[in-house]
Amino acid sequence: MLAARYHRYGPPEVLQIDDVPVPEPRAGQVLVRVHATSVNGGDLHARSGRLRFLARGRFPLGTGLDVAGEVVRTGRGVTDPAPGDRVWGVLPRSTVSGPLGAAAEFVVADAARLSRAPGNLDPVEAAALPAVGTTAVTALLTHGRLRAGQRLLVRGAAGGVGSAAVVLGHALGAHVTALARGSVLDAVRGLGADEAFDHRTVAPGDLGRFDLVLDTAGGRGLSVWHGLLGPRGRMVAIAPTSPASIAAILLSTVHGPRRMRFFSGDPRRADLDALTAHAVRGDLRPVVAAVHPLDRIADAHRALEAGGGVGKHVVRVLPASG
The missing domain is CATH 3.90.180.10 (Medium-chain alcohol dehydrogenases, catalytic domain)
Structure with a gap:
């Protein structure tokens, strides 16, 4: 073979x-x-x-x-x-x-x-x-507890996990704000983002407050995105192979697990069965x-x-x- x-x-x-x-x-x-x-x-x-x-x-x-x-x-x-x-x-x-x-x-x-x-x-x-879908489901539902009507910010919205999160967040009835490269903003809006901004030019302070911030991009400045959380907001960071993962873990110890969650997916059959249900319903494509x-x-x-x-x-x- x-x-x-x-x-x-x-x-x-x-x-x-x-x-x-x-x-x-x-x-x-x-x-x-x-x-x-x-x-x-x-x-x-x-x-x-x-x-x-x-x-x-x-x-x-x-x-x-x-x-x-x-x-x-x-x-x-x-x-x-x-x-x-x-x-x-x-x-x-x-x-x-x-x-x-x-x-x-x-x-x-x-x-x-x-x-x-x-x-x-x-x-x-x-x-x-499979990999990005189970990660998006775990990030938004298990760790983020996202509900209809809440405000979701997806950083790295053009990537595999980010694009899946935009699709799922829209299907769940959240207001989705996406950050991505300027050249793909129309495509990201087509996935279901209510708003899409070029991550290189937008000022984070102009984005407002969010119930859930999903960071799939890593890099520096995690505290900046954490600062956009509302009073009961949560941040989930997915950067298992970058230096930002260390920063995310340290940040979670400062702000507490209820406010900041870092994880790296390792899906089993139950996770895939849940993903299958979302795919069949059309929540995730x-x-x-x-x-x-x-x-x-x-x-x-x-x-x-x-x-x-x-x-x-x-x-x-x-x-x-x-």
Whole structure:
């Protein structure tokens, strides 16, 4: 089978397509024929070497967290999902730091990390949603407790999590204010943002007060965005691989967990089942910036690093023969 891997840390050019054996599922696992995956920020950080402390073994290393495909075989003790089921899920980062990730024709995954994919999404759409969708649901509903009529500020609204949060926030009946690059503001409004501003030119003090601030961009100045909270407002920060994560954690100790929450998603079946329900209802829909073939996965990494689009870069994996 074919799999995208890298044999050293570096720029997107280190990614190559290797011919490797099809893995075998162990107890509690399933073998999935991958239809599509997508590129997340964590994939870029891992490939560049910024997450080398997570690597479990030596090179080569795989890439790709999101899985959308079909179960081929099950390991001992697995009855759900079953062969032939269309599934989606998110591989743990420790798995991706091994020799295979989701950017491969086949992947082995724990059954507990997969759920049946929504029937209203095709494989490309399904691959765009698991990681960012579960993160958006957890951020807005579990940690943010967002309700209809509340004011939501999304920083980094053009990214994967940010665009999903704009869509979900609008569906929940919140007033959504989005911060993104000036060139994509119309597209962000099209996702459901009531207001959209260029993050480089807007003065935070002119934005007003918010019931929930979702920060997906990281960087400096988290205290500035925290200062926009209303009396009962909350801030949720998602920057697990940047220096801002440390600042977010420190800020939470100062302002208390009720006001500031930092988290890094690790979705299981229950989270994916909840995401499926939102997708079926239409509360969340995939936002796809571009689709790339597996042998051009380096282009997907380059595009995400360069920015400029809205949503996810999906990698279509051609089904293996035989």
